[in-house]
Amino acid sequence: MGKLEKPSWSRQQIADRILKGETLVIYRNQLIRVPPNWLEEHPGGSIAILHFVGRDASDEIEAFHSDAALQRLLKHSIGDVQIGEEGWDPLLPPIAAGWVRKVTPAGSKWHREAERMHSNHESHFTSTSQVLLVKRGDLDTSGDPLIADITPPPTTLSLKVQAAHSKAYKALHQRITDAGLYQTRYISGYGPEIARYTFLFIVAVIAYRLGCFKVAALFHGFLWHQLVFTAHDLGHVGVTHNWVIDRILGITIANFMGGMSISWWTKNHNTHHLVTNHPTHDPDIEHLPFFANTPEFLKSIYSSYYGRTLPLDFLARAVIPLQHYLFYIILSLARFNLYRLSYVHLLSQFVSSKRRTCFPWHFWLEIVGLGVFYYWYTGVLRGIPDWSTRIAYVLITNIVPSPLHVQLVLSHYSRPTADLGPTESFAARQLRTTVDVVCPPSLAFLHGGLHLQVTHHLFPRIPRHNLMDASLMVKEFAREWDLEYAEFGFIRGNQDVRNVLREVADQARILGIVAEHHVQEAMKKS
Template identity: 55%
Template sequence: MGATTLWTRDAVASRILAGETLIIYRDHLLRIPQSWLNAHPGGSLALLHFVGRDATDEIEAYHLDHTLTLIPRYSIGRVQLTEHGWVPLVPPVMTGWVRRLGPGGKQEWFQEAADARSLGDSEVSPSSQILLVQKSDASSHSSAPSLSSLQPPPSSLSPEVQARHSKAYRALHKRIVDAGLYKTPYLTGYGPEVLRYTLLASVSAYAYHHNWLMTSAVFLGLFWHQLVFTAHDLGHMGVTHNWAVDRLLATLIADFIGGLSIGWWVQNHNVHHLVTNHPSHDPDIEHIPFFAISPHFLSSLWSSYYKRTMHFDRFAKFFIAVQHKLFYVVMAFARFNLYANSYTFLYQKVWDTKRARGGYWAWRLEIIGLIFFWSWFGRVLYGCGTWQRALAYLLVSHVVTSPLHVQIVLSHFSMPTGDLGPFESFPHRQMRTTTDVICPESMGFIHGGLHLQVTHHLFPRLPRHNLKRASALVKKFAKEEGLTYAEFGFVNGNKEVIGVLRGVAEQVKLIGQVARVEAQEAMDKKLAVADEVYTGQQKSI
């Protein structure tokens, strides 16, 4: 169909049910071919979470101007709007439906999970919420999603207000651009950082040369801690703003120097940014069996990112019951979890013949980078002399990076996890689920400038060193729109997170107590019945 075609909501829904990937951008209906869905640099889930929805704000926040000029080629017409814009549909992936190759080699619908819609309306379980759980034998065995599954549950949000927020956000984005905040301050921003990286690496090497192993390990950990901030910027195309150049530099830093996969991080992080704090879809809050920041995780939810059920089993019950006590212990070893996720991702890509943009060179370069990393770092550990000293060096260097992991979770763990549905605008969702960590300007380098997470989530490509200037504009925007710009100090932020973890832990204990009481009551009933039977037998004798 031509670009002049006017699509109704029902017609769009019908084509989605037929298997097409349709997304709305500035009133245009975009049809995303399977080839681009496979090759999208941000991963397929970044697109699938917006099927049937208006993704204008998200698309413009994540893409360069040059990329935006290419989008019209995917347009198959315009959509029919209401007074407050497009009335969204629920993306099939958010109700457990995905497309995959069938026995005949063609794309077919497959239900990977069952959807569980909220029966009430509270902050934790809003009426608009849809969570995913493992399919059971009693689940529907439909061969495809239905029209009813695409219809959003009732929402407490006002479409008029959300449309206003979106319009105001676009005006804010223009002010950000006009202020020149997308221009990277190479000299004043990255100049001091390169000097800092060089100093930390040099001190680590000097200490190692003099056999001051623990001192060397500490400074190596500090070097990794600081360097990851630049890898983060490059992953967002926030440095040179050229995908190939930024990815090459990011691979050098993340893979060759840090031993982590930048490919995994980009895919994971993009999904986190787009569906922030959603229990079934945001991988950055899915940490079963060690952490659960929402009581919904106690229901063994399905993860659309990890493609598995996050089982609330005995192992999880034990850890989550004491998660507030083990928080810092687990965070101390968080870097090892990054290794596990990185290598799992790259292993899966071995069998993926449709790798994302960059094709084989990006994947191959990462593999070369990891071999290089473990060659030089393995040599460092071997040079420690004994396995005990090597183990101590390994642990110290990795534990030193843990404040970074603590900082990142502070920005989300204490914020709401309720799903307000597809009606929620991009700025409303980001400001509702994200908070800043307040710190003196002189200490900002410790956080890498990423303590300003609210502004970063609204403008992910914005150079990190410009976040402070941009945050002043965001705070003004929030005040004008009646939105909350959440922020708290590092100490209070830790208290908030521990409080959330303690709250869920207490619910786990309560569930255990209820289970024990019910078990005892059941046993008492069985004993009473047995006693009656025995008494009756005695009387008959």
């Protein structure tokens, strides 16, 4: 007997199945059904998949996965999709409308976490096609979503044009692959990196043994700063391109050497790559109470990543009006927040798991790595004779890597936070929300490849030492399709970011004055 022919799915049929709780994603005209166990165990995190339910995720899937992974993906196809001449008309993923599936004793059920909030004007910060989430006290969390909940707002974007962007992006991706830019340059690329790490390590050890503890801390911090770039590459499976090998190496650097969680970083960073600069969904711009790069954060919006409201609380109301002044001070201490986020992530994995006795091997390796980290790091501190120098050592080693955080902020904070809806192509969205930092080749190692963020966001698995060559092709692509390829110098980038922060700070200050006036009026009346 021949193989059973798989059905062809219409948009309405797909919507109906999604509303019944199925996780359906489109890849190369195939409808992929994501089983619950796969969703839970996806190496990039479940949220990365949930943001593309009901959407054509072909470009995103190919950008993040190897050919072998793509072949495994196709095994979950349940049929082809009826796509019109102008491309797929996307649905709004339930998570983007505030709906998630939760496991209860009675089975998996829909749960409404937040409700949609729409804008009625266009600006750098917002769009009429944008959907933000807010959680009000009277929100009914029961029931099931309706077709209206997963229908995107009207958009001014042309489906036909966005489909053309997608087709051209696929051709560009093939050009980059054919040019060999996915091949890692182990000797000429990572060879100098390893030599640099070795030099910094040796100097730190010599200074420590000579009793020059602050000098040792300085070079220790420089080493951490450089190692993070390779951990970043490994998290993207962009070094050996083998997930197991890159994950082991990533845990070695991030957990054993740096005291952080590579799995937290992977989940956080992949989400950032896929919903870049979206106030409700991108954790890399959700920095309340310390920073707000859009006035939308002044509305106490809901974060789908953190599963909670980002409140404009007392601390935020005090800090945000001054954020452009406190910018570098806060970023200098950012590494301490990464420790917190890492440990909260691992703890939540442990607490929420229904299979505590059968965690994947890499979870336990991360835990062992953190134990080893605190053993050697506290050992280093115990070898320092007095407490004041120990505290200085901790501060220096953690503050010296802070230029990394400045680099990350420069890449996106000054770019639009307006979301143009699920119709926008992957390529157009990344070019619109990301910027490069121009620097001479001799200083590129200080940026660790992150100065070429536009190309990295379009092709996250490309080894960083090949990003410069790939960026030339991306610039051609941008010119051909009249899309902006944004780039500026380091000083100009800092100025632009601080200008955005100042603009939001001014609005926060005005909001505070208005609120204070209302309080005074109420007190007078009482």
